[in-house]
Amino acid sequence: MTGRDTEPRQTPADVEAEIDREQRRLAQTLDELAVRARPRNIARRQITRVRERGARIADEARALVVGGGAVRVESHAVEPEEGSILLRGDEEVVTTYQSRRPLPPEALILIAGVGTAIAVGVVAWAVRRRR
Template sequence: MTAGDTEPRQTAAEIQAEIDREQRRLAETLDELGVQARPANIARRQVAKVKERGTRILDEARALVVGGGAVRVESHLVHPEEGSIVLRGDDKVVTTYQSRGRLPPEALILAAGVGTVVVVGVVAWAVRRKRK
């Protein structure tokens, strides 16, 4: 054994500094996890997911009612070029459509649910009207 083999690779101060860095990193990670795990933040993320899925399902349902094989993906307003004379209604809406494949199960469930609600409503209205 040589003298170099018995000496520590790091000094106590270096080890303590590394421990302190790791503790700070762990504390930051725990803080981030705490923010993500807050019920309000979880609810906000879930509401955003539901809105996104609901919009897609609504577009699918609208396409079913209106017909056609395409679903609206995006619409945006296009303004006339700067310096041109703008008459009423010169703005144009550009809409992007995407070819519709098979309907997702959510759209079928939504259609069945809406149909059931309509049927129950009509029956309840008819029964109530008959009693009067």
């Protein structure tokens, strides 16, 4: 056996520095988890998810009204950052749509009419409720 086989591979200072690095990394991870677990941040993520789903549903409804005017080009899952913890329901799917052609005037008139009817209904309901 040579003297090299019995020598420590790391000095105590190296081991201590490695422990300090790991403790800082763990503290940073815990801080990130604490931020993600705040009720306000959870609610913000859920609202964003609802908006995205609503936009997707609106795009698909528009495609049905127009007769296939919007086409789904691609859908793919977004990978989380390395080292992050994926909570249940946090997976994200990105879908890309492409419009084949602009909306015809009839569809625009229909959309404007439905929007106007909804607006008038909401105003009438609000006025009736005040009385």
